[in-house]
Amino acid sequence: MPVNYAQLEHSQGQFAAQYAAWQAEQAVRSEKLKGLLADAASDPDLLRQAIEEAEQQLTNLYLAKPTSEPILTHRPLPQAPESYTLIAADGSQIVPSRHRALQFGVVNVGLIKAHIGSGEAPEIRVETELLAMDQILSSEGTLIGEDEVALLRDLAERKLIRQAVSPEDLEPIITLTDGPLDVFYRSTIQGDRGQQVQQEVFEIDQDLRRRGVVTAGYIDKPGSAMLSRMLAIFQCKRQGLPPESNNRELNLSDRFILQEILRLPGERSAIFEAITRSARKPSNNMPVAFFYMNVSGVADEPCLTRVEFPLWVSEVPGLVDKLHAVIYKEAQVLDSHPYPYLLHRSHELAIVKRIEADEVEAILQSQLDPQFRVHQQRSNKDYLKGLS
Secondary structure, eight states, rough: OOOOHHHHHHHHHHHHHHHHHHHHHHHHHHHHHHHHHHHHOOOOHHHHHHHHHHHHSSEEEEEEEESOOOOTEEOOOOOSSSSSEEEEEEEEEEEOOTTTTSSSEEEEEEEEEEESSOOOOEEEEEEEEEOHHHBBBBBTBOOOHHHHHHHHHHHHHHHHHHHOOOTTSSEEEEEEEOOOOOOOSSOOHHHHHHHHHHHHHHHHHHHHHHTOEEEEEEEESOOOHHHHHHHHHHHHHHOOOTTOOGGGGGOOHHHHTTTTTSSSTOEOOEEEEEEEEOOOOOOOOOOOEEEEEEOOOOOOOOOOOEEEEGGGGGGGGHHHHHHHHHHHHHGGGGGOOOOOOOHHHHHHHHHHHHHHHHHHHHHHHHHHHHHHHHHHOOHHHHHHHOOO
């Protein structure tokens, strides 16, 4: 049955009023935070002291920490290097489901590698991994969920990127994945399996650093409030309150704070360190930095994204400028809706459609002993959904 549009018509006016009120509230928060940002910029010592105290006192922490650049920095677009290597990887997955006839999981990763300035055609790879039974079952014997499979997918992306890097690549070598660079931000995997993934990711990060590879994570239309949390900590310090005091009035996406600062196409913000600490997060993960960038091609129509990269990149002269210029240039290929082109293409390579998932299931079923096949059935719910 289709959507009941008559009921929507009855409630749409109320929704519009609620949404307008919410937008007005966001605007008030934005102005308050912009004022706090200016205050913090004028007193960087107090801001740093507030953050350092919070780092000492709090187990869970999620905020931006200033680096050597003033927090109101807005850098113009630098010149892109004439030649470089860009590697983009993205993945998708089949999450194990009790509704399927077979409980299985698949991670699929698409990768594109381009030697920009060489005239060579890009290299394309697709890697498909069927997860083992001990990977898709928790220690309690239950099926793992979306977050756990996503972590394994992120790890597979990193592995494929490391394999794709070669000594013949044009420098700088920049790799690009979708989403935060910290792959542990949403995982609930714990125990020995979690430590194993943690160690693998750490070793890959260290190997890529030794080879001088710049790994970057691209976040489109970011919703994070790391600057807001930074300013909330700053306000607590000014008012003599403990850093854990929660001021929800200051919770707002960072892009609303910076969009008036980054109004010119290609401009980037100051570099910040991402402090994302929690009790379940690995202690030996790679320190991550980030900046916001206006990828719009039109003045006064900002379109802000967040670019994450290892903190060490900010310590190498000129390397952040190259990353800044390369990602902006790549996003302009899709000029009407700016987004890194190779990352978009790697997603198209990796996506697993429902019909493909069904085909994988049929292939796996064909390998089962006939005496076990009779016990493998889709749930009635899943079967009936398939009829539509």
